[in-house]
Amino acid sequence: MPMDPLDLEIGLAPIIYLAVGSAFFFLLLLIIESLQNSEKFMRKWQGEENNVEET
Amino acid sequence: MVNDPLPRTFQQLQINNTISGFYASFIFSMALAFKFASIIAFIVKERADRSKHQQIVSGMNIRAYWTANLVYDYVLYLVISVLAIVIAIGLDVQFITEGNALAAIWMLFIFYGLSYISFTYVASFIFKDYGTAQASYYFITLILGGLLPILVFLLRVLGDSTNPVGKGLAWGLRLYPAFAFGEGVLNIGSVTLYGIR
Numbered sequence: 001m002p003m004d005p006l007d008l009e010i011g012l013a014p015i016i017y018l019a020v021g022s023a024f025f026f027l028l029l030l031i032i033e034s035l036q037n038s039e040k041f042m043r044k045w046q047g048e049e050n051n052v053e054e055t
Numbered sequence: 056m057v058n059d060p061l062p063r064t065f066q067q068l069q070i071n072n073t074i075s076g077f078y079a080s081f082i083f084s085m086a087l088a089f090k091f092a093s094i095i096a097f098i099v100k101e102r103a104d105r106s107k108h109q110q111i112v113s114g115m116n117i118r119a120y121w122t123a124n125l126v127y128d129y130v131l132y133l134v135i136s137v138l139a140i141v142i143a144i145g146l147d148v149q150f151i152t153e154g155n156a157l158a159a160i161w162m163l164f165i166f167y168g169l170s171y172i173s174f175t176y177v178a179s180f181i182f183k184d185y186g187t188a189q190a191s192y193y194f195i196t197l198i199l200g201g202l203l204p205i206l207v208f209l210l211r212v213l214g215d216s217t218n219p220v221g222k223g224l225a226w227g228l229r230l231y232p233a234f235a236f237g238e239g240v241l242n243i244g245s246v247t248l249y250g251i252r
Binding site: 003004005006007009010011012013014015017018019021022024025026028029030032033034037 | 117118121125154155156158159162163166167169170173174176177180222225226229230232235236238239242243246247249
């Protein structure tokens, strides 16, 4: 059975993955950045106490 | 002496196209890997040198930073992509110019840039040193984007027992943009082979 380059099993599936991926990875990037800028999250992530130790 | 060979058969021409697909998938992936390696090096260097931090402290919007980077890198990537496709057409790489193949190749290139540049930005958080980032990212892109699609292709065409394994692997591995691109190019080159087997 002849197939077309734009069939799902040939070229279309990778194209769809790449198109969705372009939006997904950019959103993921912005989410990571906003988490990195969140002091509350970074303290939790690094396992720090909320109270600053007095020296 | 007169050399007058018989014209190539349909099957021989299809095998030629498949071999061209192997080469194109590997060579495009290898060439574009340099571009993405240079992108990650710049991003990691900017973070390591604290110049990104300096810009944030000066009031820069972080979304504007990433969007500007994406636009700049994508425009440069498009120049390389257009050149690569024009050269392939100029050299009469038949599997690219036949039927809908050219449209499919264009779409692969257009979305690969957007997808893999964004992926590269996300991956840049893993690295601390820009030299290490550049070298290792180049090899990761080359192996996963250039060699893995060939392995999956072989699984798909070797036999009826390995065919579902190859197909199943492809669905998962396509989440990695370099693999999706390499597999797409290779599949387009082998479109008739898939059809006749």
